[in-house]
Amino acid sequence: MGVSYQAIGWNRQKKQYDWLIFGFCCIYLSTFILVTAIFNPEYTFETVLIRSTSTLALLILHVILCIGPLSRINRKFLSLLYNRRHLGVTMFVLAATHGIFSIIHFHALSNVNPLVSLFTSNVNYNSAGGFPFQALGFFALVIFFLMAITSHDFWLHNLSPKTWKTLHMFVYGAYFLVLMHVMLGAIQYERHPAFVLLIALGAAAVLTLHLVAGTREVKKDNSLFDPAVNGFVSVCDVNEIEDNRAKIFCVNSERIAVYRFGDTLYAIHNVCKHQGGPLGEGKIIDGCITCPWHGYQYLPNNGQSPPPFKERVSTYDVRIEGNRVWLNPSPFPEGSERPGTVISQPSN
Amino acid sequence: MNNEFYIGWMPKAPQGFARHVKRVLLTILPVVLLTGAMLAWLQKRFSTASFEFGKLTEVTGVYFKDPVPMLRVNAGNDIWGNTSYISIPLVGYGKHGANGIIREIEIEHKTSLDHKQVILKGTLLYTDGRTIMQVSSNEIASVKIVPGRTAETATVQKDLGFRKVKGEIIDPKCYFGVMKPGEGKVHRDCAIRCILGGIPPMMHVWNDKGESNYYILVSSTGIDINKAVQDYVAEPVELEARLVQYGDWTLMYVADMKNIRPISSLQLFRPASTIIACGTGCTQ
Structure with missing residues (x-):
């Protein structure tokens, strides 16, 4: 809690938290690139960059979504909740790297603006299998962007906590868009069942934890009391x-x-x-x-x-x-x- | 009840919290790392197609504007002593066909290049024994037209009749090595953009041994084939058309878009390899 706004009010814990995130991201990206290079030597760097950042962003998004209900179930997870926004901004940076690089890679150097191309190249909006999945990822990225730039308390106070909270609850909408982006995109190409299985496991974990935490809350909220006596x-x-x-x-x-x-x-x-x-x-x-x-x-x-x-x-x-x-x-x-x-x- | 309590602005976490966080992190981090490694390992194999990025090759050959811009290059004599040729379709820079750059060259040299022997510098792309070449405006100055030399013989053509094949419509520039993958749903937008930019669409088919063949799609009715195939690019399709052997390439003359039919990807699944199998009537 601070009386004036600072970009980040650093303390020892935050520094440890951020260094851990940074170090882990570096290790993950290096591992992904290295494993690809070893087992798939014909790779191109653009593709491995797009894939490594997207998979890491998706994994971090699952962790972010699980921290909330886990903290409701066990207080000791609260120490991960305190700086969750740092994890959120990290996830956005990774997702943005994936998104921007994909737009450049797949849509630049053509006869139309890349953003126009994004929505007009594949126009099979009425088909499930052929649906233009990139548009879904784009809208998810817009939500993550709005969340990332408003993640500071300055915005929380200026937007009002209610508006701010409403905006940040859109993370669930973004999560759904991301799942559909993956299911209608990469999963249509990568046929190994492990990909679908991982997506299903991730979604099941997020859903189960929310249900467990929510059920506990509802149970508490539904406790019955004897009728009031003189208002008490x-x-x-x-x-x-x-x-x-x-x-x-x-x-x-x-x-x-x-x-x-x-x-x-x-x-x-x-x-x-x-x-x-x-x-x-x-x-x-x-x-x-x-x-x-x-x-x-x-x-x-x-x-x-x-x-x-x-x-x-x-x-x-x-x-x-x-x-x-x-x-x-x-x-x-x-x-x-x-x-x-x-x-x-x-x-x- | 454990009375420990921790907020991030406190200088140090209580032991119970610290222990718990360590345990959680020591579990989650390796799991995430292993998941990433597994995802990397399970990716489909990248193709062996090659784009000689940054390397320019000078090629001498006869330029043909139709059916698609290509260079017919003397490949020496065959075993019977006859002159053999290979044809190298041309594409432009980025997601563009070669027509624009050829027009620029023709304006620069104030003459049509059609049927003339030219020396072009460009970047080669190749896969499965096929080669195409990217030419860009940076190389206009180096283009030479060999005076007085025009095509001595017409390209050998042979009507192969109507055939029905199953495969995928690709943009050859990406498939031949610029993008990996240059096929399938993940690459669909890019393939559409390339084809709409003038790169000649090709039908990629596989036989039951998993060997690839490529047919250049052209219109037999004068419609804009690049625009007409937009909805069928990068997805499994069945296509019926007249095949014409054109030198070392095969052309598919598409008369009607009704002859292109989306099919299930299962009909193209090739269990032993990265993709797909050829449908009935598939030729090599």
């Missing part, structure tokens, strides 16, 4: 909430995080203003509720980010009767001061 719903035993941690409850379709900070319970809206991260899966650090995704912070008593930051989330009333925690799901305006409720007796 009994949600859990006070001992179930650890110090500096929270439990998340979905009441009236609103996810609310109930945090314990010392001997006091506080309730705030679960959705981080930055990228919609689950605040209730975070931790209180230096007196601030810290989002597990990118570390945005909020004060537990009023849902405000500590000055000079300006993010605010809704707060809720919470109280304790006996050992039961009662939560009022009616939100107070974002940033409203709420006193929380003191745990009167040692409970563990």
Whole structure:
């Protein structure tokens, strides 16, 4: 979290992350080129460049799409999520290398503009087998481009988190376009079953992880509570909430995080203003509720980010009767001061 | 519950997180690397076609404008002592046919090249015993027209009758070595662009031994064959047309586009090799 914008706020972890990505990409590309040169000595450099960058971009795209649900399933994957955008930009650079070089290779030096050629050479748009697959790759690349140039927090704040998130959810559309680009292109040429199998395995992994993570969320969201008494719903035993941690409850379709900070319970809206991260899966650090995704912070008593930051989330009333925690799901305006409720007796 | 927590802006990850990330990376990275190596290994074999990029060869021969721009080159005497010739179809630079550059040469020399003996410099492309040549505007200055020498004999032609063949319509420039692969769906846009740019389309067929043959497609009705075949390029097709032996090449005179029919790729599958098998009536 930084108060002013920098291109990249470097720290030790980011440097390690980026060096690892860079080193790995170099090793992958070298390996691909070397294996091709050994087993396929009649290769041309243009083709091996197009193929090595495309396969690496596709593999990285799968990793990117899996990190999200994996982090929902196991918190320890969160360390990969924090700098995921670096991985995304790397994937875009590889995909762009593949795309631009392919457009030059297949469409330049002709009697029409390469971009016109891209859409007018093969016009079998009404055929599955003959479909102009390059156009699909082009549109996927446009989405990746928009995502890459807006991946910085500057754009997140200026576009608004909602617009930004919507734009970045198009990655799933782009993924579908890429799959079709491969299935209607390379797979029509490379007949070895391993290619289809790998594509199917990749898509199955992405789909399964999303389903597992989604099912867990839905299960949590569908937890039933006893009817409200004076607006308060009994949600859990006070001992179930650890110090500096929270439990998340979905009441009236609103996810609310109930945090314990010392001997006091506080309730705030679960959705981080930055990228919609689950605040209730975070931790209180230096007196601030810290989002597990990118570390945005909020004060537990009023849902405000500590000055000079300006993010605010809704707060809720919470109280304790006996050992039961009662939560009022009616939100107070974002940033409203709420006193929380003191745990009167040692409970563990 | 494990109380470890980590955010990327923290200076150091807790041990549990660090161990977990290491384990994950040590699993994922080799898997991705092996997958890449496997993909590279499983690629279809590249063809042995050759494009002598950057190397210019001077060729002397008689230029014929029709049926497609080509040079007929004296290849010495055969075993019976008769003069034999090979024909080298010409293509232009990039995705263009040779007509443009030939026109430029004719303007430069203020004469038609048709049926004249010329000395051309260009880049050779060859595969399966066939050769074509790329000529570009950089070589216009070096073109020589041998004064007074015109074609002494007409190219031998022999009508082979109507045949039905199965294969793929290719642009010969890419297939003969500029692109690898220069065939199939992945290369389709490029092949269409080359053919629409004036490079003569060819029908590539295979016999049951996997040997290739190439037929130059020409129109027997005056239609623009390059434009007419656009929808059939780089996909398996069956084509019925009159075949005419033209020197060492075979021409296919296409009378009607209805005689070109897309077929399933399975009908061309050649299990023992990189591609395909020849349909009935295929000639070599």
